Each structure stands twice: as C-alpha cells, then as structure tokens.
Amino acid sequence: MKLVKSLLLVTLALAAVGVQAKYNGEDRGRPVMPAEINAKMQAECSGCHMAFPPGLLPAASWKKVMTGLDKHFGTDASLSAADTKEITDYLVKYGSNRWTASTAPLRITESEWFKAKHLSGEISPAVWKRESVKSASNCMACHSGADKGDYNERNIHIPK
Ligand code: HEC
Ligand code: HEC
Structure with a gap:
C-alpha cells in the first residue's frame, strides 16, 4: 500500500514537471469564465465568434488584441474608446494567472498549451x-460548453 502510494506521488510529480516543460511557460491558467461577467465584452466580442474566456491568454496578449481591433484578423472590430477601455481592463484583470513566458501570442490557437493539447496526437489533421x-x-465545434469556459473532457465531441 505504501509502495503504491509513493509510486503514485512520483508519477504525479513527473506529470507536473512534464506539463511545465511542454508548454514553455505558456499556460492558460483558469479557462473558466470569471464569476464577474462583463456585459460589454459578452455583447461586443461574440458577434463573429464566441466571447473567449479571458484566462486563455495572458494580459499582454489581450492588450495587443485590444489595441489592434481595427485590423482584427482581417476584419474591423473597432469600438468606442470607452468600450475598448472597459473590455481591455476586464480581459487584463482575468488573463491567465499561470503564464510565466514573456511571449504574448495574438491567438489562443498559437499558444504552446493549445498546440500541446490539440496538435499532437488524438485529433487527426483531417x-x-x-x-x-x-x-x-x-x-464550440468540439467543446459544447466553450462559451461558458467548460473544456471538460466529458463534454468534448468531435463533429463528423
Ligand atoms: C467583426 C467580427 C469580429 C468581432 C466583432 C470580434 N472578432 Fe475576434 N476574430 C474575428 C475573426 C474573423 C477571427 C479569426 C478567426 C479564425 O481564424 O478562424 C477572430 C479571432 C479572434 C481571436 C483569436 C482566436 C484564435 O485563433 O485563437 C481572439 C483572441 C479574438 N478574436 C478576440 C476578440 C475580442 C476580445 C473581441 C471583442 C473586443 C473580438 N474578438 C471581436 C472577428 C471578430
Ligand atoms: C476539433 C475539435 C476541437 C476544437 C475546434 C477545439 N478543441 Fe480543445 N480539445 C479538443 C480535444 C479532443 C481535447 C482533449 C485533448 C487531450 O486532453 O489530449 C481538447 C482539450 C482542450 C483543453 C484542455 C482540457 C483539459 O483540462 O485538459 C482546453 C482548455 C481546450 N481544449 C480549449 C480549446 C479552445 C479555447 C478552443 C478554441 C480556441 C478549442 N479548444 C478548440 C478538441 C477541440
């Protein structure tokens, strides 16, 4: 029993180290929507895609995204100065709390943690x-609760 327990602890410790190394410090932290909901963010950032939970990127990324809204991935998503500031403050406040890298990708999908979870194994390129x-x-195509910050394995369904 004691041996099983210590083996388990060693495995857990190794897993923790592995996770650290794999993401190179790019770690999403809390993926859930914060309890404090910002109505403006929900309204203005969900017209073309779902409103992304702020914890998926670090504060520095959100600042970059929010200062380039007029040239937002090929579209113009610009807002008034007041709305831009309110939404930026909210996203920055709840950005990833575990990001230790100095990187600030513009996309969630470009981050190391995202690639590690999605682009190695399991999901075929097709x-x-x-x-x-x-x-x-x-x-939302695969995580039906993504807009609520639910990325639980149980709620993943890869569509045909
Ligand atoms: C006018 C449409 C539009 C609005 C409004 C909009 N976006 Fe986007 N956004 C896009 C498009 C288009 C993409 C690129 C999607 C793709 O590559 O499939 C994108 C991508 C993103 C990404 C990167 C997603 C990834 O690939 O990881 C982030 C982050 C993002 N938007 C944040 C925001 C925020 C924050 C707001 C609100 C201030 C917002 N968007 C409002 C059109 C919009
Ligand atoms: C084609 C389907 C698909 C799409 C699209 C997708 N995911 Fe995933 N996602 C998965 C699968 C499958 C896993 C489980 C991978 C694993 O654990 O090995 C996963 C895992 C995750 C996890 C980790 C859950 C955990 O606790 O380990 C998070 C967070 C996540 N995805 C967020 C996102 C975000 C954010 C987006 C959009 C920017 C997205 N995913 C788009 C299929 C998808």
Whole structure:
C-alpha cells in the first residue's frame, strides 16, 4: 500500500514537471469564465465568434488584441474608446494567472498549451479541415460548453 502510494506521488510529480516543460511557460491558467461577467465584452466580442474566456491568454496578449481591433484578423472590430477601455481592463484583470513566458501570442490557437493539447496526437489533421470545424478558433465545434469556459473532457465531441 505504501509502495503504491509513493509510486503514485512520483508519477504525479513527473506529470507536473512534464506539463511545465511542454508548454514553455505558456499556460492558460483558469479557462473558466470569471464569476464577474462583463456585459460589454459578452455583447461586443461574440458577434463573429464566441466571447473567449479571458484566462486563455495572458494580459499582454489581450492588450495587443485590444489595441489592434481595427485590423482584427482581417476584419474591423473597432469600438468606442470607452468600450475598448472597459473590455481591455476586464480581459487584463482575468488573463491567465499561470503564464510565466514573456511571449504574448495574438491567438489562443498559437499558444504552446493549445498546440500541446490539440496538435499532437488524438485529433487527426483531417478533422481541422472539416466543414463542421473549419477553424481551430471555432472552439464550440468540439467543446459544447466553450462559451461558458467548460473544456471538460466529458463534454468534448468531435463533429463528423
Ligand atoms: C467583426 C467580427 C469580429 C468581432 C466583432 C470580434 N472578432 Fe475576434 N476574430 C474575428 C475573426 C474573423 C477571427 C479569426 C478567426 C479564425 O481564424 O478562424 C477572430 C479571432 C479572434 C481571436 C483569436 C482566436 C484564435 O485563433 O485563437 C481572439 C483572441 C479574438 N478574436 C478576440 C476578440 C475580442 C476580445 C473581441 C471583442 C473586443 C473580438 N474578438 C471581436 C472577428 C471578430
Ligand atoms: C476539433 C475539435 C476541437 C476544437 C475546434 C477545439 N478543441 Fe480543445 N480539445 C479538443 C480535444 C479532443 C481535447 C482533449 C485533448 C487531450 O486532453 O489530449 C481538447 C482539450 C482542450 C483543453 C484542455 C482540457 C483539459 O483540462 O485538459 C482546453 C482548455 C481546450 N481544449 C480549449 C480549446 C479552445 C479555447 C478552443 C478554441 C480556441 C478549442 N479548444 C478548440 C478538441 C477541440
């Protein structure tokens, strides 16, 4: 019993080290929607895709995204100065609390943690090209509770 316990502890410790190394400090932290909901963010950032939970990127990324809204991934998503500031403050406040890298990707899908979870193994390359998925940014295609910050394994369904 004692041996089983210590083996378990060693395995857990190794797993923790592995996770650290794999993401190179790019760690999403809390993926859930914060208890404090910002109505403006929900309204203005959900027109073209779901409103992404802020914990998926570090504060520095959100600042970059929010200062480039007029040239937002090929579209113009610009807002008034007041709305931009309110939404930026909210996203920055709840950005990833575990990001130790100095990197600040513009996309969640470009981050090391995202690639480690999605682009190695399990999901075949063809899946990303399906009409039902289209883009890796389309989290809702596979995580039905993504807009609520639910990425639980139990609620993942890869569409046909
Ligand atoms: C006018 C449409 C539009 C609006 C409004 C909009 N976006 Fe986007 N956003 C896009 C498009 C298009 C993409 C690229 C999607 C893709 O590559 O499939 C994108 C991608 C993103 C990504 C990167 C997703 C990834 O690939 O990891 C983030 C982060 C993001 N948007 C944040 C925001 C925030 C924050 C707001 C609100 C201030 C917002 N967006 C409002 C159109 C919009
Ligand atoms: C094509 C389907 C698909 C799409 C699209 C997708 N995911 Fe995933 N995601 C998965 C699968 C499958 C896993 C489980 C991978 C594993 O654990 O090995 C996963 C795992 C995750 C996890 C880790 C859950 C955990 O606790 O380990 C998070 C967080 C996540 N995805 C967020 C996102 C976000 C954010 C987006 C959109 C920007 C997204 N995913 C788009 C299929 C998808």
